[in-house]
Amino acid sequence: MLLRDVEYGDLDAYVRMRCDPAMMAELGGPLPREGMAAKVQRDVRRAAAGTDWTKMIVPDEAEPDVVAGTVALWPHDTDGERISEIGWMVLPEFQGRGLAKQAVRTVLGLARDDSRWGLIHAFPATTNGPSNGICRSLGFRFVGRQDVTFAGRVLVTNHWTIDPRTDLT
Numbered sequence: 001m002l003l004r005d006v007e008y009g010d011l012d013a014y015v016r017m018r019c020d021p022a023m024m025a026e027l028g029g030p031l032p033r034e035g036m037a038a039k040v041q042r043d044v045r046r047a048a049a050g051t052d053w054t055k056m057i058v059p060d061e062a063e064p065d066v067v068a069g070t071v072a073l074w075p076h077d078t079d080g081e082r083i084s085e086i087g088w089m090v091l092p093e094f095q096g097r098g099l100a101k102q103a104v105r106t107v108l109g110l111a112r113d114d115s116r117w118g119l120i121h122a123f124p125a126t127t128n129g130p131s132n133g134i135c136r137s138l139g140f141r142f143v144g145r146q147d148v149t150f151a152g153r154v155l156v157t158n159h160w161t162i163d164p165r166t167d168l169t
């Protein structure tokens, strides 16, 4: 597996991840197709500027055009506080092979070597078994339940944090 920065050509993967009812079942339902080109452009711009990381998961180096999913790490303000948040997605045909866990661990390793991220937060839905499993097994600490507004919908989530400098397993 390798990770690479998001590119404009990843629009199709974005649509398959974010506009699909099964993929978005734990994230409040599918997002409208119309917003996806702007979303990719924003992510490419922010990756180039180095403010956000959006890493595409390429399962096989020999097939660089095949994308399995994505891991993103970005800063944002919540309740007046600046936090670093991580999120991930893996397409159905690539799920269950450990790819998400491996990719999240790799990004946390990169963050560990880059002092600006500090404590990293994750907010998987309380019902998202694999995502909560990833948090638990990589060394995240459970903070508590939290309602989170995502794309205009309120999700009931588990709030997890990790300091990759000390907690990454």
Ligand SMILES: CC(C)(COP(=O)(O)OP(=O)(O)OC[C@H]1O[C@@H](n2cnc3c(N)ncnc32)[C@H](O)[C@@H]1OP(=O)(O)O)[C@@H](O)C(=O)NCCC(=O)NCCS
Pocket: 022, 023, 024, 026, 027, 087, 088, 089, 090, 091, 094, 095, 096, 097, 098, 099, 100, 101, 102, 123, 124, 125, 128, 129, 130, 131, 133, 134, 137
């Ligand atoms: C969540 C998601 C990224 C998992 O991707 P994946 O590549 O299949 O995950 P992995 O194969 O790395 O498995 C992760 C861990 O979850 C465990 N797991 C799988 N299903 C599980 C379940 N129902 N309950 C508990 N743990 C589960 C796996 O055993 C693995 O842990 P282990 O390595 O310690 O055994 C993928 O299902 C997805 O993209 N779903 C849709 C979008 C989404 O919900 N994104 C996350 C938002 S927080």
